[in-house]
Amino acid sequence: MCLKLIVVVRSTSDYRMPGGANPALNAVYYLYAVYLDTLQDLYKFPLIIDDMPMDNDPRKMFIGGLLLQRPSLLLLGETLYAGFGGICDAFNYTGAVVAVNLGSRAIYRWATQAGNDSLYTDDWTKRHGGGAGGVWQAGMGLASDGKDVYFTIDNGGGVGVNSSVETIPVPGKTHLDILFDSVARVTLDDVEGGGKGVQLVDWFRPFDYQADKESRRQGMGSAGFAILDEAAFSTPQAKRIGVATSRNSKMYVQDLDNLGGYRQGRNGSDGVLQTIHLDGEVAGGIGSYPLEGGYIYVNPGNAPLAAYKFTPNTTTSSQLFTLAGKSSAGNSHAVGVGIPTVTSNQGKPGSGIVWVTEPEKGLLAFKAVPENGTLVELKLPKVEGAYKYGRPVFGDGRVYVVDGHGRLIALGAK
Known part of the structure; x- marks a missing residue:
C-alpha cells in the first residue's frame, strides 16, 4: 500500500452565508490526502466532511465552524479517525469523532x-447549547488496539444525566447516549454498502466526577488514553492495559477489555486496576518504556516529571505501578508542558531516554531508568522554549522540535 499524507483542513471562506457571514459559522472542514511518493491527490480528494447530521443524533449537524480538530489523527487500515472539540468552549458545539474510509x-x-x-438548540451562538463533551486531549492522538479506538471526552451533560448517572453504579458495557468526563472505546461497523457507523463498546467515568465539574476543571478530556505494549505490560488478571490521565490529578490504570463503567469498584469506587494520585494536573497523557522491566512517565503541570515502574508481582493488584523516581526540578507551567516521548538505541538496556518539552526551558531529556529515585537529566544544546503541548519527533539519529519562536530545530550527533 502506498504511503499517504493526510491532513484535515479548516476553511473560513463564505461557505454557508456569502456576503459577510460570521466566520465561525462559515468555516468548514475538508479531508485532504496525497501520496507521499508523488504528492498527487488521492482519487476524489479533498473531501468535505461538513453539513451532515450526526449518525447517532440526526438533530445535530456537523458544522466545522463550531469545532476544532484537536487530537492527532489516527489511520487504522484504510479508515481515518479524527476527534473534534470546542473552540475554548465557545458557541453551540457537540464533541464528535469522524471516521472516513479512504477507499470507499x-x-x-x-x-x-x-x-x-x-x-x-438551533441557536449556534449559545455556549454549550449542543451539550459540549469535546474530544481534545491537549492534542494527544486517538489510541487503537488495531481494531477499536480509545479516547477521552471532556465536560458535557444533558437533561436526564443527573437522574440517571449521578450516584447509581452503571457497568461500562451499558449503552449511554450522553458521554462526558469519560474514557470511551468505540468500534466501526463499516460494511460495504452501508453500516451502522461508529458504535460505543465500553466506557469509564470517575466516581467523583461531580467534584471536577464543580471546580470547573476540564476533567478527563484534557488528557488522552495510552495503550501499553502487552508484551511488556500484562498480568493474569488484565492481559491488556491502558492508562488515562486528567486534570483531577489522578492517573487511572485500566483493563482495555473492561474500562470500568461508573462506580463499579468496592463500595462504589472506581472499577479500575489502579488509581495513582499525582502532584498536579495533566494535559496530554503519558509515555511508556517497555524495556528494563517497564516504566510509564507522566508530566504534570507545576510538578516534576515522574516515572512509575511496572511491578506486576506485588501482593496487591492495586499496586501494578510504583513510583520509581522524579526529576530534580519541576516545570513552572500549570498547562502547556509536553507529553513524555521515549526512545532507545535499538532496544539496548541502559539506552532509554525520556524527552519532554517545556514552554520556557525548551527540550529536556532524562535517562529512562531512574537512579536512586531521581530521573537524571541529560545535557542538551539550548532550545529557546517550545510550543504549548509540543512533543519532539525522531528520525535518522536526529531529534526535531519546534521551539518557542516557531522554528523547526534539529539536534543530532555531528
Whole structure:
C-alpha cells in the first residue's frame, strides 16, 4: 500500500452565508490526502466532511465552524479517525469523532452527546447549547488496539444525566447516549454498502466526577488514553492495559477489555486496576518504556516529571505501578508542558531516554531508568522554549522540535 499524507483542513471562506457571514459559522472542514511518493491527490480528494447530521443524533449537524480538530489523527487500515472539540468552549458545539474510509469515501459522524435527553438548540451562538463533551486531549492522538479506538471526552451533560448517572453504579458495557468526563472505546461497523457507523463498546467515568465539574476543571478530556505494549505490560488478571490521565490529578490504570463503567469498584469506587494520585494536573497523557522491566512517565503541570515502574508481582493488584523516581526540578507551567516521548538505541538496556518539552526551558531529556529515585537529566544544546503541548519527533539519529519562536530545530550527533 502506498504511503499517504493526510491532513484535515479548516476553511473560513463564505461557505454557508456569502456576503459577510460570521466566520465561525462559515468555516468548514475538508479531508485532504496525497501520496507521499508523488504528492498527487488521492482519487476524489479533498473531501468535505461538513453539513451532515450526526449518525447517532440526526438533530445535530456537523458544522466545522463550531469545532476544532484537536487530537492527532489516527489511520487504522484504510479508515481515518479524527476527534473534534470546542473552540475554548465557545458557541453551540457537540464533541464528535469522524471516521472516513479512504477507499470507499464513506463518512461516519458520531456525537458524544446524543439522544432526546442531550442538550440541543438551533441557536449556534449559545455556549454549550449542543451539550459540549469535546474530544481534545491537549492534542494527544486517538489510541487503537488495531481494531477499536480509545479516547477521552471532556465536560458535557444533558437533561436526564443527573437522574440517571449521578450516584447509581452503571457497568461500562451499558449503552449511554450522553458521554462526558469519560474514557470511551468505540468500534466501526463499516460494511460495504452501508453500516451502522461508529458504535460505543465500553466506557469509564470517575466516581467523583461531580467534584471536577464543580471546580470547573476540564476533567478527563484534557488528557488522552495510552495503550501499553502487552508484551511488556500484562498480568493474569488484565492481559491488556491502558492508562488515562486528567486534570483531577489522578492517573487511572485500566483493563482495555473492561474500562470500568461508573462506580463499579468496592463500595462504589472506581472499577479500575489502579488509581495513582499525582502532584498536579495533566494535559496530554503519558509515555511508556517497555524495556528494563517497564516504566510509564507522566508530566504534570507545576510538578516534576515522574516515572512509575511496572511491578506486576506485588501482593496487591492495586499496586501494578510504583513510583520509581522524579526529576530534580519541576516545570513552572500549570498547562502547556509536553507529553513524555521515549526512545532507545535499538532496544539496548541502559539506552532509554525520556524527552519532554517545556514552554520556557525548551527540550529536556532524562535517562529512562531512574537512579536512586531521581530521573537524571541529560545535557542538551539550548532550545529557546517550545510550543504549548509540543512533543519532539525522531528520525535518522536526529531529534526535531519546534521551539518557542516557531522554528523547526534539529539536534543530532555531528
